[in-house]
Amino acid sequence: MPTSEEILARLARIAEDPNRYAEAWKKARGRKVIGTFPMNFPLELVHAAGALPVVVQESGQPITLGRTLLFEFYCGYTRSLTDQAMTGQMEVFDAFFLVDHCVALLGAADAMRFELTDKPIFLAQYMASMDEAWNVPEIRKQIDLLRAQLEEFCGVTITDAAIAHSIRLYNRNRQLLRHLYDLRRAGRIRITAGQMQVLVKSSMVMDVEEHTSLLADYLAALEQENGFGEDLVKLHLSGHFCHAPPIALLDMIESCGAVVVDDDLFAGFRYISTDVPETGDPADGLTRWYFDRNTNVPCSTQAQKTVDWETYLVKSLEKSGAEGVIILMAKFCEPHMLYYPELRKELDRCGVPHLLIETEHLGLPLEQLRTRVEALLERVSRGAVASPAPARHLQPHP
Numbered sequence: 001m002p003t004s005e006e007i008l009a010r011l012a013r014i015a016e017d018p019n020r021y022a023e024a025w026k027k028a029r030g031r032k033v034i035g036t037f038p039m040n041f042p043l044e045l046v047h048a049a050g051a052l053p054v055v056v057q058e059s060g061q062p063i064t065l066g067r068t069l070l071f072e073f074y075c076g077y078t079r080s081l082t083d084q085a086m087t088g089q090m091e092v093f094d095a096f097f098l099v100d101h102c103v104a105l106l107g108a109a110d111a112m113r114f115e116l117t118d119k120p121i122f123l124a125q126y127m128a129s130m131d132e133a134w135n136v137p138e139i140r141k142q143i144d145l146l147r148a149q150l151e152e153f154c155g156v157t158i159t160d161a162a163i164a165h166s167i168r169l170y171n172r173n174r175q176l177l178r179h180l181y182d183l184r185r186a187g188r189i190r191i192t193a194g195q196m197q198v199l200v201k202s203s204m205v206m207d208v209e210e211h212t213s214l215l216a217d218y219l220a221a222l223e224q225e226n227g228f229g230e231d232l233v234k235l236h237l238s239g240h241f242c243h244a245p246p247i248a249l250l251d252m253i254e255s256c257g258a259v260v261v262d263d264d265l266f267a268g269f270r271y272i273s274t275d276v277p278e279t280g281d282p283a284d285g286l287t288r289w290y291f292d293r294n295t296n297v298p299c300s301t302q303a304q305k306t307v308d309w310e311t312y313l314v315k316s317l318e319k320s321g322a323e324g325v326i327i328l329m330a331k332f333c334e335p336h337m338l339y340y341p342e343l344r345k346e347l348d349r350c351g352v353p354h355l356l357i358e359t360e361h362l363g364l365p366l367e368q369l370r371t372r373v374e375a376l377l378e379r380v381s382r383g384a385v386a387s388p389a390p391a392r393h394l395q396p397h398p
């Protein structure tokens, strides 16, 4: 039985270089590898078609040729996608499927379509207005469209039974990851923010059954602890849509004397927050999932009157005992930038110390940022701030 460190090291290698994993998977099985984009595409559909769904990740390579197709004021993720397309880093993918949530992502998809003429890119446009009753059948139509496109592209029939099977596999995977989150919130295990990112990010790019099996081994091998140590400041990491923040940044934050106890990062809890209903029509289940996720962990790319991100955030702090928040924002991420004032206002109203860190594709000034993180931790440690006030009560989405 491998140790938890050995399992984590294996998952870290895959999360670091998902294309290599996908190439080996494709060679072994002779099936298609399909790139999907964050943050709303239901991977279950691709899995049910017998292909490997891979959430395409930001590359660790500098952006070179990609500069010619997208402006510098696009987020690092979309510029990296374009650069990967132009520098031959996307060979392993047979096609791409995406659900639109952001104009920058659409720009990247157009640039990729222009560059990768041999790789089809399928787009479904989901409405972001979550309260309208008419939106439910509209999203269902988009799911049916994606299913038909996948069937045609993969040359298979995707049966309801196959989708239901895939839903169960992905739910099991998400449940194990959420169990790790629960253990971490309760202080029963020590998983660093960087390690949690590896666990979630690898789930985005691996064969789901293989990943679940490794997760189960990881859980069995983990040594449970009692508490984190009194002197560490408990933090919640928030935000960072679409791609994973640099692990060096997460390590630096914790090296200042903090422990991350929770997050709502996309390459984190946001990604695994919600299961797809397992009863009833599976395509209806995938439709429901789109709405349920926003109720569970609201996102500023969607509009819903009955929930909001800032209320969710403050409630999460009560649950995890986090004493401060670091908001990680990908530079030029418009949906996040425009919503940030709401988050800041609510955290200020509740007396929660917080810090905003913007990330770029490469080249973060870690030592400068260290000073800012240390200042945040100092504010928390001095107890200058009262505990969070009760969050405003909002009715959950029906």
Ligand code: SF4
Binding pocket: 075, 076, 077, 078, 102, 103, 104, 105, 241, 242, 243, 301, 330, 332, 333, 334, 335, 336
């Ligand atoms: S949501 Fe933000 S990070 Fe994602 S593609 Fe749009 S701008 Fe980039």
